[in-house]
Amino acid sequence: MIEKKEIKVSKIRNGTVLDHLNEGSAYRVLEMLGVDNDYGNPVIVLMGAESNSIERKDVIKIEDKFLEPEETGMLALISPNATISIIKNYNVVSKRKIGLPKKFIGVGQCPNPKCVSNQNEPISTVFNVETKDPLILSCGFCENVVDSSDISAH
Amino acid sequence: MALKGKDIITLKDITKEDIEFILENAEIFEKKLKNGPLKLLEGKILATIFLEPSTRTRLSFESAMHKLGGRVLTVSKDEMTSLAKGETLSDTVRVIEGYCDVIVIRTPIEGAPKMVSDMVSVPVINGGDGAHSHPTQPFLDLYTLKKEFGKLEDLKVAIVGDLKYGRAVHSLAYALATMGTEMVFVSPKELRMPDSIIKVLKNEFGVEAEEKEKIEDVISEVDALYMTRIQRERFPHESEYEKMRSVYKLDSKIMKNAKEGMKILHPLPRVDEISPELDATKHACYFNQAHNGVPVRMAILAGVLGKI
Numbered sequence: 363m364i365e366k367k368e369i370k371v372s373k374i375r376n377g378t379v380l381d382h383l384n385e386g387s388a389y390r391v392l393e394m395l396g397v398d399n400d401y402g403n404p405v406i407v408l409m410g411a412e413s414n415s416i417e418r419k420d421v422i423k424i425e426d427k428f429l430e431p432e433e434t435g436m437l438a439l440i441s442p443n444a445t446i447s448i449i450k451n452y453n454v455v456s457k458r459k460i461g462l463p464k465k466f467i468g469v470g471q472c473p474n475p476k477c478v479s480n481q482n483e484p485i486s487t488v489f490n491v492e493t494k495d496p497l498i499l500s501c502g503f504c505e506n507v508v509d510s511s512d513i514s515a516h
Numbered sequence: 517m518a519l520k521g522k523d524i525i526t527l528k529d530i531t532k533e534d535i536e537f538i539l540e541n542a543e544i545f546e547k548k549l550k551n552g553p554l555k556l557l558e559g560k561i562l563a564t565i566f567l568e569p570s571t572r573t574r575l576s577f578e579s580a581m582h583k584l585g586g587r588v589l590t591v592s593k594d595e596m597t598s599l600a601k602g603e604t605l606s607d608t609v610r611v612i613e614g615y616c617d618v619i620v621i622r623t624p625i626e627g628a629p630k631m632v633s634d635m636v637s638v639p640v641i642n643g644g645d646g647a648h649s650h651p652t653q654p655f656l657d658l659y660t661l662k663k664e665f666g667k668l669e670d671l672k673v674a675i676v677g678d679l680k681y682g683r684a685v686h687s688l689a690y691a692l693a694t695m696g697t698e699m700v701f702v703s704p705k706e707l708r709m710p711d712s713i714i715k716v717l718k719n720e721f722g723v724e725a726e727e728k729e730k731i732e733d734v735i736s737e738v739d740a741l742y743m744t745r746i747q748r749e750r751f752p753h754e755s756e757y758e759k760m761r762s763v764y765k766l767d768s769k770i771m772k773n774a775k776e777g778m779k780i781l782h783p784l785p786r787v788d789e790i791s792p793e794l795d796a797t798k799h800a801c802y803f804n805q806a807h808n809g810v811p812v813r814m815a816i817l818a819g820v821l822g823k824i
Contacts, residue, residue, distance in 0.1 A: 476646050478627040483604050485631055503627025504648050505526060507712040 371408055371423070378429045379447040379454075380422040380437075385410055387441050388420035394436050397424060431458070435469045438462055439510040442497065465490045465502065470513030477504040489513060519819030523633040524641045526649045527690040528716075535658065535694060541815035541824050542659050542808070549583060549811065556823050557586035563616035564590045565609070566643070567599075567623040572784065573643045573652070576809035577620050577817070584814055589616060606635050613638050618821055621645075639820035644683065647750055653684045653783055654691035656812040660805040661697070661740060664779050668695040674738045676702040676731060676764055677789065679709040681750035684783050686713055688742065693721035700726045700734050704763050706756075707746070731764060736773045740801075741766070743782045743789050767791040771799065781805050 383391055388407050392398070397405060406423040413419040428448055437444055437460050444460040468486035472479050479487045479501065488502025497510040518537045524530070548554060562581040566574050578588045591612070593599075598608050605628060612619065613636040621629050622643035629642035644650040662668055673692060675685050679701055689709065692699055701709045708727060717723040728734055731741070743766060751757040765788055766780065782790060782802040794800050818824045 474626060476624065476626045478625045478631045481625055483606050483631060485606070501627065503630050504646075505528070505627070
């Protein structure tokens with residue numbers, strides 16, 4: 363019998379589990395979600411856990427927060443393999459994969475100060491995915507080629 | 517009707533067929549013009565929105581429209597009182613589209629022509645947006661090369677000067693790659709072709725252009741030298757500009773090693789990168805190149821308006 367390595371982390375009763383996050387990305391994900399010391403409910407962060415599908419992963423469990431798809435648009439920039447499970451009364455009621463879209467709309471900011479998306483125009487940012495690994499994007503307006511961290515850092 | 521309704525925003529959207537279509541029609545227009553102006557675009561109005569100074573691009577588009585029998589409305593930065601009052605460019609162009617059938621826009625804001633093309637239903641032509649793109653310039657560069665050599669394949673062209681900030685050379689590199697022309701890039705290390713463009717040339721066109729620092733290293737092997745100005749307005753610091761401004765100066769001494777039929781092109785204006793002593797030689801091609809802007813832009817305007 364092959365011994366299966368299991369991570370013992372307490373379950374949450376109600377909230378969201380973000381699994382299969384890229385190793386080392388947990389703090390950036392929390393920052394992106396606006397979850398900090400003032401959050402007021404328990405947050406479990408597991409870093410560098412062993413995983414079958416990716417080498418090592420981070421996991422975040424947030425009690426009493428139910429993340430909507432529009433709140434996780436930027437997650438694909440940081441961790442495109444992530445899965446999001448919504449937990450109610452200790453049961454998974456929905457599970458979705460983040461996945462990598464062909465383009466990101468309304469997410470992040472172009473680092474080019476001369477880009478029209480950084481002026482006072484009523485438009486959403488657009489980034490086209492050039493390559494998936496590493497994740498390289500190009501601005502849909504000025505065509506500036508950027509690393510995913512360049513736009514999510516803004 | 518291949519270009520009907522199309523926006524001309526970046527060279528990346530342009531196919532080989534589009535380029536061939538424009539070059540063929542430019543040639544037809546140039547011949548027809550010998551018998552006087554045409555009436556193909558009678559009743560059509562071009563709006564030129566120029567938020568940055570330009571002589572050649574604006575005048576050649578306006579001349580092209582007039583020669584096709586159309587009319588022109590022109591707006592310069594000083595006249596754009598709506599923008600000065602704080603109106604967004606998006607609102608301004610949504611108003612202007614109601615006054616015209618096609619828009620040419622030049623702006624220092626990169627990506628603005630793309631935004632405008634998303635906002636309005638008339639065709640939009642990018643007349644240059646900051647360091648991003650100037651997609652109609654390479655059409656007249658290619659037209660000039662084709663006129664001089666009768667072909668674009670089996671030619672070797674050196675692109676010389678500021679390859680980092682020069683938007684025209686970025687567009688030109690894509691266009692030459694599309695048409696199968698061999699390229700060599702000549703620039704100081706500090707102003708070399710951006711890696712992002714080198715990568716696209718390699719991945720999408722399979723083109724690996726050589727990079728050199730001196731004109732002398734390539735002069736004897738190229739069919740054409742495409743000289744560019746080191747542009748003061750693109751440099752973040754004046755001191756950087758001063759260091760680079762006179763780095764290339766083409767004169768009769770360097771030209772001694774050039775091929776017999778070698779041609780010199782330049783998008784103009786020049787500062788001191790081509791000595792005036794070369795103007796009268798058979799190599800000089802830059803003034804003809806500027807004049808070629810008219811038939812080429814006639815083909816572009818008639819194309820996007822669906823008249824050819």
